[in-house]
Amino acid sequence: MEEVFRFYLNSRTVSFHKSLELKLSSVDEPKSGYGLFIEPSKFNSQELKNETITLLRISKLITFDINTILALLGDKEEFTSKEQFKRTNDKVKATLRDILAYPGFSRFLTETNLLIIYFMTFQAIHGSYEIPKGIRYYLENVLMSIDVETAMDSIENLAVNYGHYPQIFGLQESLNLFKDLFQDLLHINDIKHLYSAIISRCLEIPEIADTKSQEFCVHSTLVPILDFSNHENTQKNAFFDIDPSNNDVLLLLDTDAVRGRTEKSSEVFISYSPTEDLFSMLITYGFIPCFRGHAxxxxxxxxxxxxxxxxxxxxxxxxxxxxxxxxxxxxxxxxxxxxxxxxxxxxxxxxxxxxxxxxxxxxxxxxxxxxxxxxxxxxxxxxxxxxxxxxxxxxxxxxxxxxxxxxxxxxxxxxxxxxxxxxxxxxxxxxxxxxxxxxxxxxxxxxxxxxxxxxxxxxxxxxxxxxxxxxxxxxxxxxxxxxxxxxxxxxxxxxxxxxxxxxxxxxxxxxxxxxxxxxxxxxxxxxxxxxxxRLPPLRFLDDCIEIPDNKVALDPICEDPVSxxxxxxxxxxxxxxxxxxxxxxxx
Structure with a gap:
């Protein structure tokens, strides 16, 4: 992952503070892999007078949401020839057309699921079709390379004890959908891995929808480099935001967290969710945060x-x-x-x-x-x-x-x-x-x-x-x-x-x-x-019939409605x- 870190930092699309580095996370329970770190001694006195310090500025162009993916696919400069551009776009459109025609697909139509479908499509075709370089690099070197386990990876096992949980039932439904859609294109392990990799790294990133009214909308987004940041509510010292002038994604450090500190290195923590619902966090991110005094x-x-x-x-x-x-x-x-x-x-x-x-x-x-x-x-x-x-x-x-x-x-x-x-x-x-x-x-x-x-x-x-x-x-x-x-x-x-x-x-x-x-x-x-x-949604099983063990089947009796x-x-x-x-x- 250090190579990926350097690849993005050396690109022209990411600006970073000189104090920022990637190291193994300080969070041991569970082991969080890599994390972002800063050295407090590398901040100058002028920076420390501000409320926040910009650690990262990530161009909107290298983030991945539905709009940026469509923009990349629609940019002929991302392909080596017009023929490759047309060939890839025709294939993606045909695949999505078949997916949208899938019975009951509208029940699964969320931005996150669409993002997953796009990357599963790219994984399925990347050996035979040209895809934009930025998408290919993130797919091969991040999504398919990271070590991640969420509930999706062992959903069949979890369903034995937790199949009555709406979240687990929903994951089963999603897996069945992706298996049907990509059964001839992807191995089941790749389907599970891509789902886990994307769902555990997706962030809800705001975006200026209308520059005149300054109205915001929020998109499920994958953000390179920022997605190395780990969660810890009690040690949270940073947060992400956007630059409203161009929708660049920013990682901002709370200056109070480093002002007056002299230790060599300190991990940057953001909050995945202010509320730590342990069941939801484990099935989504694959870990349970330690209890540190907060509910x-x-x-x-x-x-x-x-x-x-x-x-x-x-x-x-x-x-x-x-x-x-x-x-x-x-x-x-x-x-x-x-x-x-x-x-x-x-x-x-x-x-x-x-x-x-x-x-x-x-x-x-x-x-x-x-x-x-x-x-x-x-x-x-x-x-x-x-x-x-x-x-x-x-x-x-x-x-x-x-x-x-x-x-x-x-x-x-x-x-x-x-x-x-x-x-x-x-x-x-x-x-x-x-x-x-x-x-x-x-x-x-x-x-x-x-x-x-x-x-x-x-x-x-x-x-x-x-x-x-x-x-x-x-x-x-x-x-x-x-x-x-x-x-x-x-x-x-x-x-x-x-x-x-x-x-x-x-x-x-x-x-x-x-x-x-x-x-x-x-x-x-x-x-x-x-x-x-919020409580999970009420569950719909459609074809499941619940029959008590001691229930005796009775012949239907049609009583007189008049009486x-x-x-x-x-x-x-x-x-x-x-x-x-x-x-x-x-x-």
Missing amino acids: QFWTVSFDRSFLRDYNGSGINADLRIFYKWLRINPVVSLVKLENNGRVRWFINDTTPDFEMLLLPFIPSLNGSKSARWAYDSTCHLMFTKIHCLVNPETNEHAPVIAENYRSLIEERESNGDDLIDLPQLAWSLRYKETESGCIQQRHTNSEDAITLLQQEPQQKQDVAEAKLQFTSFFRSFLRYRKSKITKRSTNSKVARMLLKQELEIINNLTEAIDKNSDIFVSDLNVTLDVEPN YTPDKFTDFFQEEINQHSPFFQDD
Whole structure:
């Protein structure tokens, strides 16, 4: 890599400070390979008076995003002849045309994936076609030469234990796509390696989109030399930016980090992300940052089979079906903090997402035996009744409509998707109306349910009891996960790191729960210095069907829609008809 470093520094497209050099990184856990270093003694007194010092100025022309790649391909001067220019461009266009025609490709259409596709195309054709010199050099000497391992390299192994994590499922989907697109052009190992190399080095680089309005846009970009910079939030002393006059990429050193220092060499650290979500960082970059006093996060994705089969005391809901109908993400954010001199993991209960997760654990009203949530196992008849009221001319076909809704709902409840994209008419909530004090019930989404519950006078007590129920549920989940992952052995470095980290979390939280120690962030007198990342998206599996081991298949029974009475599950039937009528209107 030192040869690559010198190649770019000696080019006319990179300006660099004389103090800058490339050496083996000082970060040992994990080993980060090479890193950028500076010698504080090489900064003059005038430079040290400024807030920042420019370490690198990298011409926009040698960075790689979608626009610069297209510009290079469109520049005839990058080719030895017009014939080579036309031949290469025709080949690239034909390849991309086939890719864009791939069924369902639009689901994968992101800037980063397009960047990956371009470089996979270049790798596939570079032996037979001429490609621009800058692209060829970076492809051969950086992307295909670096030693990198991310989750993609061992995705089949990881899927055994973490296939229920949306990020892992997404990687599987991406790998299947790239395998289909390049199956006759690239070896599977090259596909994985290129994906890992690009995804771990991509930066979100701003760019002036309009010089008059000074509006910025952001592009997924590969930046030579800058991509040697390593991540360390607690020792961050530099950041990247652009020169708005020409969109050159700059690496700027915080002068305070070197002012008054005399040691021979100091590593330059940037931040890949201000929030260290350990799961995401490991699968993207191939390492877990050491804990150095600042909050770190881990987003637990609950095994869908565990949710489906859990039947703990006090829970009347099928958690898997409940979360699907109310479109609640079945994940929980954990935080690693130092508290009372000890580093521990806690459940982050301070977010609206956690409030939604608690909904099925809300206790009954005033000690009543009636549960807060009631599931209508014949909700297909509720769908039928509203359908026929919205479309009176279909009344005579009510039995057939009911059977169609029954089949539709059964399929949606049993498939692998994380949400049911139908009106939420399966679960009704019992709550105390604020003004009258009467007990009422209605079908509601998760946001409205939280609003209704927050208006009840015993809301704080109910939340406290719900958290106790959730703790019992979570303790069972930790026991379940430990029994699964301790049986696994793997040759994958990333998988071993994931299993080791999760086992630490399980043992840590299990001990805290069993000792009745504080396990929620709200129990602590702390303010998180960073916010957790956004939760991963809800998962779509399409062809996956989830069937409980103990489920007995029943013959379909089409009950009489006319005899169905919605009053058993809602006091707001007409209001719900008005709310959902657009869904039921026949085209």
